[in-house]
Amino acid sequence: MDFLERERREMSTVLRQPGEKPDRALRIDRRTFIHKSILLGTAAGAASFGWFPLISTLDVAYGAETFKFAWISDNHLYPKDVNTRFVEKAVRAVQEVQGMSPPADFLIHGGDIAQLGDPVELGLGNDILKEVKIRKVFIPGEHDWYLDMGATWRKHFGNPNWTFDHKGVRFIGLDTISRCPDYWSATKMSPKDRMGAMATLDGSIAGPWAGVGSDQLEWLNRTLSSWPKDRPVIVFSHNPLYEYYPPWNFWVRDWREVQEILRPYRNVTNVHGHTHQVLYNEIGKMRSIGMLATSWPWPYAPQGVPDLTTCMVRADPGDYFDGMGWSRLTVTAAEKVQNEYMMFGRKPTEVFGETPADSGCADNVNQKLHPRIADRGWYYKD
């Protein structure tokens, strides 16, 4: 049994106890039902790919009154003279959020505004996001941080973790990126090389960098202790708060401790970036939703997706807007919240791969992958 298999078994043992589910009130709504009906005819074929037809919208929490909020993340901006396409896509997302009617109550930016943490990139992102006039809150991504260890990001966007209550929901922003074990000092790595290693998703130098950290775990525990256990909590994080695929840091390494703190709360939703794809999972009582990027879509993890995820459609690489976008989340007066993936150029019904041939994960059934080699010691040294 390899490392990943052990991790997954442990996660199931710890968090998938009998009867441990998100609150029953958080049912699939009518729009979801319609989507399921459409998929019914393909369900048998889909099952062989571990492909579970489910949702186009999600019920995630209770709210005292109707309100909307929007999510943008993973813009990965280079300086404008290097790459204009990423700028175009970030601008489009910002314009679409600003064009929401009625307007969203706030925008959460989920990290990775910049590609290489360059002050020019972060400044460009800040300028683009200024076009959104509603309230904005920010959490950092690893691409924003490791050139100057967050100095520029903090200057523009403030503290990397925070909390506020809004219309009956406790919102928490977590910093899952800044507590990477030091891989740079011993080898006297330059800030640029440190950032380069961090910016390589499938690299091995930065290792398991994603984590919440003991100090922030204590803060999370304190922050939640005054909140009633049956009231909704929405936690924003750059990385998913469970183990999805550690080699690409599609996790936080201290997910056990995070889940232990969240466990007493009945209505917890984690909304995360970093994975650049449609993703959904339920871990214990927590629901977890992955958001789209505006820059490029990542492929699904080589070892497969959570059973509850309906994979997104295969993006057309010839259309540099396809497979990317932002998200609109609505908390309804009936105490439900819906997530709508706003994929550029596609209708909501076209976001998901509805047949194996169109699915972003069903086309990988014959694929077996191996970690890269050139950033490790030379092959014959071991």
Added chain:
Amino acid sequence: MRRRALVICGIGLALLVGVTGAIQRAQAKGKQTPEQLKLYDELFMEQVRTGDLLFHGDADTEKKMGVTLSKTGMACAMCHPFASDNHPYEFPKFQTSMDKFATLRDMINWCIEKPQEGVRIDSDSDAMKALESYIYWSNRGSQLDPGRH
């Protein structure tokens, strides 16, 4: 006398070449030694390592090989970590993004020219062989399925 000596030398050289060739052919037919296997593997892994660096946008390797794979800052690995979603085992096939029947090398050049806005490389160039080596190596064990969309 001198002419005779030259003829003898010539015959000797021809015999030597013939014998060496025969030995090489015999070796090719015979068992491979561990040293030979290690050498073959090293040669291949050197290509893989070079391809890995190119695939991940290593500027020094690009410069050394005289290629410009990207002008947008993007590298192959940004959309294809671990060379995933490359599907080298499906080529050749009809590739919708190119609207033609394509090989893996065609696809590599398409990615260089379109998303990365780089300069296409010769189909038989060292850089292409290295990229191909890395992509296949990273996908080793995948099921061969040519033509699959």
